[in-house]
Structures are given as structure tokens and as C-alpha cells.
Amino acid sequence: MADPRRAPGRGPGRRHPGRDPRQERAGLDILTDGEIRRESYSNRFATALDGIDIDNPGEALDRSGHPNPVPRIVGDINRRHAVGVDDVRFLRANTDRTVKMTVPGPFTMSQQAQNDHYPSRAEAAMDYAVAVRMEIADLFAAGADIVQLDEPYLQARPEQAEEYGLDALNTALEGAAGTTAVHLCFGYAAIIHERPAGYSFLPQLADCSCDQVSIETAQSNLDTSVLEALRGKDVILGVLDLSDHAVESPETVAARIRRALPHVDPEHLVVAPDCGLKYLPRDSAFGKLQAMVAGAAIVRDELT
DSSP states (O other): OOOTTOOTTOOSOOOOTTOOOHHHHHTOSEEEOTTTTTSSTTHHHHTTSEEEEEEEEEEEEOTTSOEEEEEEEEEEEEOOSOSSHHHHHHHHHTOSSEEEEEEEOHHHHHHTSEESSSSSHHHHHHHHHHHHHHHHHHHHHTTOSEEEEEOTHHHHOHHHIIIIIHHHHHHHHTTOSSEEEEEOOSOOTTTOOOOOSSOSSOGGGGGSOOSEEEEEOTTTTOOGGGGGGGTTSEEEEEOOOTTOOSOOOHHHHHHHHHHHTTTSOGGGEEEEOSSOSTTSOHHHHHHHHHHHHHHHHHHHHHHO
16 A cells, blocks of 8 residues: 555645645645535536536436436537636645545536436436546646546446446546546435445446546445455545544554455555545544544555
């Protein structure tokens, strides 16, 4: 596993005056800008595209089956300008460590919209994919080291994912200039309380052109044997239970990491929270990140 306490060859990081570099102080190798400026993991990007009517929203069922107001597709989907470039520039200006930015995936956006234009959701997803591909290129050009596509609806809608999910993903990832990741999850713990013991769509990502696959395992107590199907890819392993504000012990985190080691080579393993710290109190989130770093250090020492 890569050392979570420092990024090899990098210094302590450039810091904006007055900024509290908590991710660095927690010991993280890989930093991200989070959702503070984005409203949600998907809305900011999805509503910035041409072909979308946000003044007269549509309706779609969320992953728990509840109707929600969503962007309404009324024309060809196109990206008129970069959306997250200023965020990655801000992040890059404030640290010398590895930085990661996220973009909503094309399949998920196709599920989170009312399609009043395309003959099928699959065709909408392909145009979303082109828009995402353009965004990925601009994020790498602006200084991102890793770009992650968030695709929770691959898990939530596996039948449709089988039809066109991988095609849309691979179209979005085509020609990417840096390390790419795809994140699948069961939803925010504050909203989705029950988790299955296994993913309904995961081994299929062996055929995805991404470099890394990001999953959650802590809250669901995931059967990690499914990771055998992803050998050769890096696995970003969620090891923090975000349904509980209590901070795990480092040994609890270490035990969660060990569960994956029979199925993932250590050099291909990266540890992470399950699915975003957005709904946790600040002190709880910071404590959990510290525990994650300490737990990783325990396992690394055992391996070396």
C-alpha cells in the first residue's frame, strides 16, 4: 500500500494563508476538494450542460424509490465550458500532494434526469459521456493527478447498467491523460441505511478502461472475495463506516483492510472512506481520517 502519511518526493505542501489543511494534518496522501462548492456530487456538473432545462425540472425515482425533482433533458447534451477547473486549480495551489477530482459518471446522470429528448436513456448516456470526457481532459490539464467518475447508479440499476453502463464509461474515459477511477457505492449512509452484503454490479468493471475501482466495504461488511474479479486494477477500499459518528480504532480499520488482502495485491490497494464524509460532524470526520491513516500504517508494518 502507498504510504498514507506522505506522498513520496513531495514537501509539506503549499498552503493558502489562513487555510486549515486538515487533510494534510490527518496524514492523507491523496487530497480532494470535496463537495463544499458543488451542492452535491452530481448536480453542479449535470445542471451546467446545454440541453438541460433546470427552470422546469422533471422527476425521477432515486435509488430508494422516492420521486425527486431532476434536470429535464430537452435538447442535445453538450458541455459549453469547464465546470471543475477552478476547483482543481485552487486545490493544486494549496498542496504539493497528489490531488483527485470527481465528476459524476454518464450512466448515473442519465438515471438522474427526465429524458424528454432522446429516443432512449442509452443515447442520452453517450452524450453525457462525451461531456464528461471533455471535463476529464480539462481537469488533468489544470493539475489533477486522479479523476474519479462517481457511478452509484451502476449498483442501483444493474439491469440498465448491463445494457449500456460500460459503453458509456469507456467512452467517457477514452484518451484520459492521467489516472482514472470509478466509484460505486450504496449511497450516503445518512440517507440509505440498509446495505446488501454484495454489489449487484462490480465484476463487470474488469472490462472498464479505468485504472482504479472505488468501493465501500465497512458499513456493508462486504464479501471481499468479489475483488478477485478485479485483479490487475487498483482497488480503492472504503474502510470507514459513515453510518456511525463514533471514530473507529486504528485496529478496526486494519482488520477491514486485512479482509481484502487475500483478493487484492497490496501494491494495488488504496484505503479511503466508504462514501464521502459529507454528513459527518467535522471532528468525527477528522478523527476517522486519522484512524484510517493509523490503521493503514499497522497493516503496512505487518506486510514489510
